[in-house]
Amino acid sequence: HATVGEAAALARLDRFVAERLARYPVERDYPARGATSGLSENLAWGEISPRTAWAAGLRAREEGNPGAEKFLSELAWREFAWHLMFHHPKLAGANWRTGWEGFPWRGDNAEAERWRRGMTGEPFVDAAMREMYVTGRMHNRARMVAASYLTKHLMTDWRVGLAWFADCLTDWDPAANAMGWQWVAGCGPDAAPFFRIFNPNAQAERFDPDGRYRRAFLAEGQAAPPASAREYFAAVPRAWDLRPDAAYPAPLVGLAEGRARALRAYEQRDRAAAE
Incomplete structure (x- = not known):
């Protein structure tokens, strides 16, 4: 690849x-x-x-x-x-913007492990994670969606995702990836506002309208999945016990529920900063 x-x-x-x-x-x-x-x-x-x-x-x-x-x-x-x-070397591992030190991101957790394995139940996110695991690359649009899902829908610290990308990407670039993760999370320079939360379904409908990208990397539910989708199951550790003929997982969190939870945390952060 x-x-x-x-x-x-x-x-x-x-x-x-x-x-x-x-x-x-x-x-x-x-x-x-x-x-x-x-x-x-x-x-x-x-x-x-x-x-x-x-x-x-x-x-x-x-x-x-x-x-x-x-x-x-x-x-x-x-x-x-x-x-x-x-x-500013701190960009690589610390929140760029002040006021984010107390934000209630979770550390590593079981849902983050599902994200790493491409088993979130959100097809666009899972296709992205599997593309990276197999090829060492991930399309930039998919990176933004996968990162937003982890940091906002799953309320997980951006550094958890940063570390996994560092393990998997052949184009790992410490500066570009750190800035990218912080941009999506909302705590970086020139960052997207935290309340900009990518909806994986809406993103898929807009940028993968015929489902070609998702079919290329998700084997579940396809009678004859392409080699690009089957390769993931050959590449992952046996301990993960994943099979292409298994049922596709249910979503980890409802998209509306995850968005609302993230926005509540953001609003609480703003109130605390104003006090």
């Missing part, structure tokens, strides 16, 4: 610019469409430099490619994360 080495990374960049960059702004959020560059793992391992990717984006912009500006902005976001962590 990995594209390894400098030559392969440069070829990947060239293919992206030639074949997918023009549709990148419109299709980048759809995990089944393969519209992203895929360069995150190569950047993380130093197989290609941000400046090389930046130069390719600039050339494409000068040539009038409509996707170049968005691609450049995403590269800049990655470098912004490293800029912040260089000047």
Whole structure:
């Protein structure tokens, strides 16, 4: 599942610019469409430099490619994360914003373990977690949804999720991932407000409308699941006792219930800060 080495990374960049960059702004959020560059793992391992990717984006912009500006902005976001962590090393493991130290996130827990195993009962979240376990990658839209579900619907500390991503991702990037987790959780720089809680069902309907992404990684309920879905069960530890022909799990928490619980905690935090 990995594209390894400098030559392969440069070829990947060239293919992206030639074949997918023009549709990148419109299709980048759809995990089944393969519209992203895929360069995150190569950047993380130093197989290609941000400046090389930046130069390719600039050339494409000068040539009038409509996707170049968005691609450049995403590269800049990655470098912004490293800029912040260089000047503020606490980003990697402490809440960036003040006032979050007493927030009632749970530590590691049984529901978080279900999240790690891709067994939450929320198909979009579970597809994302299984994609990561099998391939070492996870689409960015899916990352936001999976992270929001853990930190908000399951009220679990973002550092629990951060640690699992560090174990599983081939494109693990300490700065970008820490900023991403804190952005979703609400405690980071330029963070999404805590009350922005991704609804996995609504996200799936919008960004996986034909279910292609979910079918690619969820075997349960399919008479003939694809290899990409079956691979997960070959990869996980036997101690997890997971089978592709088992029933799909019931949701850990109702989406409305989980959202309401998270919002109550957020409101209590705000009241405590105002006192």
